[in-house]
Amino acid sequence: MSFNEKHLKKVRREVESMGVRVVFKNNRGVIIILPPGVDKGFGLKEALKLLDVQGFVAAIGDSKIDQELLEVADLRVVVADADQEVKRIANYITKKKEGEGVMEAIELLLSF
Structure with missing residues (x-):
């Protein structure tokens, strides 16, 4: 999920009230919500494994x-x-x- 950084406080409050563990990352003014330990590097490693690419x-x-x-x-x-x-x-x-x-x-x- 992503959204404009001006909404960060409101979204953070909502997510915290649900008890969900997430990581907020700022990508040039757009906030991205990810599960802990998940990022583009993780995605690339998983895709390479899944597709058996070496x-x-x-x-x-x-x-x-x-x-x-x-x-x-x-x-x-x-x-x-x-x-x-x-x-x-x-x-x-x-x-x-x-x-x-x-x-x-x-x-x-x-x-x-």
């Missing part, structure tokens, strides 16, 4: 919520306008921003 894994991200995903990948690509936290762990930073940066990364990967 070998070189590349991931592309732009924000702190992508950090765990990038840490699982062999090649960690971030776009030019990515948050500093993920730029620090990147193997490659695109020259272009946002979707154009994603296209740059995909074109680079396909050239190998």
Whole structure:
């Protein structure tokens, strides 16, 4: 579930009143609610297991919520306008921003 951060206090109160354990993550002003221990890195690991995929894994991200995903990948690509936290762990930073940066990364990967 995700929502605008201006609703965080109200949503947090509601969730706490239900006694549900969750983690709130801020993704550039959008709050995401996840079960404890679940993140994009966990999702990638589970997908790789489920699909029985082995070998070189590349991931592309732009924000702190992508950090765990990038840490699982062999090649960690971030776009030019990515948050500093993920730029620090990147193997490659695109020259272009946002979707154009994603296209740059995909074109680079396909050239190998």
